[in-house]
Amino acid sequence: MKSTIELLEHTDFPAIKRRKLTTLQVNLGYLCNMSCVHCHVAASPYRTEMMSRELVELILKVLQAQNIDTLDLTGGAPEMHDDFKYLVVEARKLGVKVIDRCNLTILMEEG
Template sequence: MKSTIELLEDTDFPAIKRRGLTVLQVNMGYLCNMSCVHCHVAASPYRTEMMSRELIELIPQVLQAQDIDTLDLTGGAPEMHKDFKYLVKAARKLGVKVIDRCNLTILMEEGYEDMAQFLADNEVEVVASLPCYS
């Protein structure tokens, strides 16, 4: 095999510098009200893997200790996690911006009728992850 290290040692490519962590993305679990073929985590109504309450309670501590300014929540449908509202409120109490990667259809599901108002009341930024164009 030909050595390529010489090509890497002498270069005018600018040095890469690491910046501080500003966003913590958390996949709360694989439970989702939908089952999309293109889903990269194969989330569905039949998945049961969810982040434990013990881990959920660590997230605000990490946000504070690392001075992270944004919490990005994803899943499945993160809103379906039983501790979603707890985590949103805890992060907002710390002044952390919260992003909810939402498929939007969850907002119409039985039991989640208040979710849109909850997100608005807590100033959560909703990023729509649309399941399909049709």
């Protein structure tokens, strides 16, 4: 197979530069109400790793400072994080759109 490294090192193709960061994707933790075999982060009801409140506050500062349009929340089940509602409400106050990467089964659970 022909190596392409030379083409990548010496090219006249213009550099690709991002104009603006539009979406911030955040994994709130690995706690989930399900334990799917295909889960790329191995989230489950037994995982305990969750984002700290201090980091949630930092995310809100970054959203505002960088004028980010969209906050994309993932996990685990982001809704199981203690600060999920707080983060969503505060992000919306900043005019940020929020995407919740929800497995939908959580919506049928109590609480």
